Amino acid sequence: MENLNKEANFMPRIGDIAPDFEAVTTIGKIKFSDFAKDKWVVMFSHPADFTPVCTTEMSGFALNQEKFAALNTDLIGLSIDSIHSHLAWVNNVREKTGVYLNFPIIADIDMKVSKLYGMLQPNESETAAVRAVFFIDPAKKIRLIMYYPLNVGRNMDEILRVLEALQFADTHKVAMPLNWRKGDKVIVPPPKTLAEMEARIADTSCEKVDFYLAKKSI
Template sequence: MEDNTTINQMPRIGDQAPDFTASTTTGPLKLSEYNKDSWVILFSHPADFTPVCTTEMSAFAVDQQFFDERNTKLLGLSIDSIHSHLAWVNNVKEKTGVYFQFPIIADLDMKVSQLYGMLHDKESSTAAVRAVFFIDPKGTIRLMMYYPLNVGRNMEEIKRALIALQTADECNCALPINWTPGEKAIVPPPKTLAEMDERIKNTEYEMVDFYLAKKDI
């Protein structure tokens, strides 16, 4: 029988984000304290001083202001030492002018990688896949993305997903496929006959049918 240990350890959407304390490039960090009153995007990369990872981490750093404006803290991770992280951060800054100011976890003991199901044995048992966790201010995992070692993430989708999550919370709505800011949202469907009748009579919504109505937000 196939060993599914790694799969079983993966957190799920709606779970409380597993707490941990770790060494990072900005000092010791406890997730629950870092996460307090803000969103957190926790993302892993396979290794320092590698080309795809450098492009990804640089993209997060370049968009730092975007995340700051949306009350979102960044938190990187790889299975490398703190010394390797510091040398890599310095190297990228010297070569490209991009500075990784957000903390990067040194996960040499793989504690956090295992806690978050970032180790996929058929990819690598010693390098984390490109995982992304969106954690809300209540410490709840709201969205997860996993990419293989050889495919970089899509930063525009990460940004779009964050805005979508925050918008859905703020407006109590759902968002259709390919939604971007400025487009209409989906109104939650009716749960009773009375709500259905009221919905049908509503002139403020764009009605496709009683179960699919859109509104401006």
């Protein structure tokens, strides 16, 4: 149990390169470093197949696949269940709700990937992955991490919002204020020298609360 706890307590951090792995999934065997070349990846875990909250969440990802695709993003799910359980669950969800979970779902029966990504958190459960979400950019760098407990479902609007914010910030070299959504003003990086501060004070092209807090429309 001590070794399990040590492995389970490993937590990848924002800015780390996403740990590589090979795994069996519902679309076949994959090597993560070869998966979704030149794309973003949203990788998410759920505690177990054939459970109610997980069914709503996985269906939510499936129903929003076009939105993720428009953001150049592939989805990949995971739970500590067998491939047979995954396939049966996917088929059951399609039969009962009409929603087809056709993105890859990792069959992490040996908990290898869950341990690599800190999805096993012993104070919550030692045998079920928590509801983790990893936002991974095309360079395979982890850019944002969310963790939810077993009994609280995720917010799909927030997942899509932060994915779009990350991409928008990269493209325009800006930061995002509270509750930012596309179309809102963004935050201009603050000055780093006295000359930049003086230039910011004189700048009339952006909305300034003060020289260190300025917004503009893009």
